[in-house]
């Protein structure tokens with residue numbers, strides 16, 4: 001029974017919105033907000049004999065008869081299942097099961113833009129969810145660093161916007177996570193661990209691309225974890241310093257990043273029985 005779909009507004013007729021296809025009839029219709037069932041006529045006939053009453057005012061019933069006939073002809077193509085349940089069905093996925101991925105594909109295809117990369121780089125990564133969210137907020141320039149807090153008048157006027165680690169530059173997201181001498185020294189230690197020379201990326205966006213796509217296939221499964229782990233460790237160290245007055249030295253932060261990634265890699269069965277000290281000494285053995 002078609003009792004839930006709106007006659008004029010719904011897409012029940014092969015995806016067509018009748019109010020857009022037949023605007024002149026919609027304009028004079030007296031029952032614009034009724035379901036399809038209210039337009040059946042007479043209602044005691046079976047589905048194959050179904051007629052339609054478009055609820056046009058008698059004084060205007062001859063307003064545009066050709067359009068009414070056209071709508072009759074259009075609707076004659078459809079057979080209404082009287083025994084079926086009237087409900088919305090997601091037709092974009094196999095099995096009519098809604099998925100966010102299919103919804104994104106529809107939006108991307110309709111926009112003509114290239115597919116978004118962030119679902120794969122951030123939400124498809126095997127790091128804890130809170131770190132995915134942190135990474136996403138960093139990409140969207142929404143981490144509450146001092147520069148952003150000041151721009152929103154949240155930071156008290158007597159509190160400096162300078163980075164707490166170098167005290168020379170404004171604490172922006174890009175500065176704190178990659179450009180600060182202190183942060184880049186942590187990153188340099190990690191690259192040195194893998195015998196890699198690196199160039200400081202321009203922004204956190206470039207940084208994320210580099211760490212996700214820039215390594216060899218065998219090493220990339222680890223670097224995908226190391227990047228977000230490093231950003232999170234820097235952010236935690238910054239908060240510890242500001243809110244608890246506790247400064248964590250660089251070597252401890254680097255050691256903790258290595259250990260955290262090792263544990264994540266273990267849970268992903270990427271370590272092949274090797275021990276953590278081997279990971280620290282020669283990570284390439286894990287890429288065999």
Ligand SMILES: [Zn+2]
Nearest residue numbers: 163165166180
């Ligand atoms: Zn700094």
